[in-house]
Amino acid sequence: MISEETVIKLLIIDKLIHRQEYVLRELAWEIGIQPGLLERIVNDMSKNYLISIEKGRIIWNPADNPSTLKPWGWLLIHKPLLGSTQEAAKGASPWSVIVAEYMLAGKGRHGKKWYSDLGGLWTTFKILTNSQTASMTPIIIPIILVRILRKSYGVEASIKWPNDIIVDNKKIAGILIEGEAFRDQILLYIGIGININNDPPLPDTISLKNILNKLTPRNRFLSLLIGWMSRMEKLSLEPEKIRENYMEYLETLNRKVLVKTLQGELVGKAVDVRDTGELIIEVEAGEKKVLDPTHTFELRHID
Amino acid sequence: MISEETVIKLLIIDKLIHRQEYVLRELAWEIGIQPGLLERIVNDMSKNYLISIEKGRIIWNPADNPSTLKPWGWLLIHKPLLGSTQEAAKGASPWSVIVAEYMLAGKGRHGKKWYSDLGGLWTTFKILTNSQTASMTPIIIPIILVRILRKSYGVEASIKWPNDIIVDNKKIAGILIEGEAFRDQILLYIGIGININNDPPLPDTISLKNILNKLTPRNRFLSLLIGWMSRMEKLSLEPEKIRENYMEYLETLNRKVLVKTLQGELVGKAVDVRDTGELIIEVEAGEKKVLDPTHTFELRHID
The missing domain is CATH 2.30.30.100 (SH3 type barrels.)
Known part of the structure; x- marks a missing residue:
């Protein structure tokens, strides 16, 4: 079940995705709620999004709105609401990245439900690659996530085997990799969920917001991720180095x-x-x- | 709270509103759910909408999709999901009609919640009129609804004072009229909810589907309603006849x-x-x- 308020927040995002700025009263009319209620709900959203009200206007910081990103060589599809980004990626061309604000049926490993609350970064990257790179992907992706968190955010992240990303033993990101053969190559669906500005409700989970004590514009993280994804095949040419990196970041070793x-x-x-x-x-x-x-x-x- | 399945149905309607026909697999990709699940949900929707699956395509009968109506002299705004049609009408120009498939905060009389389940006809007509017509509107609207039900559908509807429409003592339609002064005229927000192909969940309620034992394309009812709305001022020129009609249709009299x-x-x-x-x-x-x-x-x- 979903609360009416969450659905209203998704309607608001649906409007702001394409405009970044709206007169409050106009947005209230468009979605059919009273301006006072809209104001209360937008103020509540500002805990999870870089969204604010200034002089009667609702403004979404473009650096927090994935729709404003135009990554070179990739098709970015950003939707407020999807069943799951993994399923949506099935119909997309390779080198697409799907981003959803909320998933009705998010998927985790072993068919577990992936809880996708507002303010996180829920993505699937669809790539076409050789079998060498494909076989190393489960090891490369957690390395990429740990590197971004350590080098760009100063957060001491590490890997919990096989590929959860943790900080202080709490999960900050999860990975789900699915693949299918396509001629002599492999189509990979790399699902990555990162707790950025959301308030993860499960125990032993943590978000970047919890760690940094402030909201982070999500597009920087997304851009860094896309940059690394474009270099996957190059990374896989050095399997020894990758293995070394993985072992270095692996919290589980000797535990x-x-x-x-x-x-x-x-x-x-x-x-x-x-x-x-x-x-x-x-x-x-x-x-x-x-x-x-x-x-x-x-x-x-x-x- | 809203079920995930209802939200998925609204996503499906959102896609079909503008296309009427979709390859099942493509629609599944677009909303990010498995084709098998989509098929099951669409089959379930066909209890409340003239929607069917034929040769791998999902087809919505255009006569059941309000977006296909282009009423002369009116602006028709049709949305899958709104807070309420009454609030959405606030920002529209006079002679607009707002139609929603689902309302998050539907309004009834005396601030009661109006339950808007899928397959009904939930509308607000915004009109600008003189005070004479405005004062008679609460009596004219129920007459219009009873006439349509009797003459076009052969259903023995009557009025329960002040303006509920009933069949066999069960409510089939409700009316909420709000107004505001605009210069020397009155802006009226005439909310009309009609149980057409929905399964009303409350006791003492009934839908046209329940009575006729089949689904009815909603646009015929909506067109008839729009036609009468355009003639409101003319009707109000004969107050005696209107009063007579009202008394004739009023079930409550002598009860x-x-x-x-x-x-x-x-x-x-x-x-x-x-x-x-x-x-x-x-x-x-x-x-x-x-x-x-x-x-x-x-x-x-x-x-």
Whole structure:
């Protein structure tokens, strides 16, 4: 279920996407609510968007509105509301990036629901690439996210195996990668959800806003992400360096972990990651187990 | 709260409003849901809309899509989703008609919520008229609705005082009239909600679909309504005839009624209606009470 107020916020975004600025009274008429109610709702939205009211006008900072971005070589499709960006990407051409403000049926790994509240950055990148790059994508994407967070925002992010991004052991970003063969290449649907200016409602989650104590214009993050995506094939030419980076950013390494798999729960120490992505844990002195990401539903650091 | 499924239906309508026909797979991509889910939802919508799937295409019968109407002398504004048509009409020019498929905050009389489910006809007519016509509007509108239902649909509708339209003692249409002075004339906001192909969820309500046992293309009803609206001033030139018509269609006359007013509940027999709209009821042999529509919250026929 969705609240009437969230739906009204999405109607407001739908109007502002193409205009950036609206006389408050006019916008109230267009969506059919009283100006006083609109004012209250817009003030509430300013907790999650760079949206403000100035002299009777509602203004959305263009640096926070993905529709104002024109990334070179990419088609950017920005919608207030979608079922999920992954499904919407199915009909788009390769080198499209889909951005939604709210997803009715957001997807996470293992068919879990991805909660997409207002103010986050919910995206799917559709790319066509060779099988070498495709096989390394699950390792490259978390590296890209950690790099952006560390170098551009000064946030000490790291990777929780296989590819959650965490800060202080709380999830800040999630990744879902789906693929299909297309002639001799691979079509990849790279879903990336980042808690930017939203207030994530689940425990053990955190947003950039929570960390920086202020709102961040989302287009900078989105531009950086698009820039890295364009360099994916180049990055994959140096698998040794990628592996090194991944191990450097991997918080899970040498931590005591609790893991839920198809076969049940396991507790052990994470000791290594294979080139193909499996995590090796030592359950007792000497005895080692190999964990496949696709059969591991949950991993928690417990030391 | 609104269900995800209702929101998806409104996204589908938003797409079909301007195209009438869509390849199912393409529409699924556009709103970001799986084609199988879209097919299931469209099949469900066909209970309330003349929408069907033929050879992989979703088709909306244009006679059921208000956006295809181009009424002479009127501006028709049709939106999938509005706060309320009454509020949306505030910003429109006179001789506009606003139609919404769903209202987040539909208004009924006395600030009651108007429940607007999918498949009904939820409209506001904005007209500029003289004070003579304006004062008779609360009596003319119910007459128009009863006439359309009787003459064009063969449905034995009548008026429940002051201006609900009922069939078999169940409400099929409601009216909310608001006005404001504009120079020496009156701007009227005439809200009319008619249960056409929806499944009204409240007790003592009924839709045209329930009565006729089939879906009705809504544009015929809307066209008839617009035609009568254009003749409002002419109708008001014959007040005696209007009064006669009103009394003829008024189910409440000579019925035993239970009435809730500001002063409490009353039981009595409805014996007359004044030219200015007040209902006269006889509470005991000889003793009469005068009921003002604006101070009467509820009236029920109890014999």
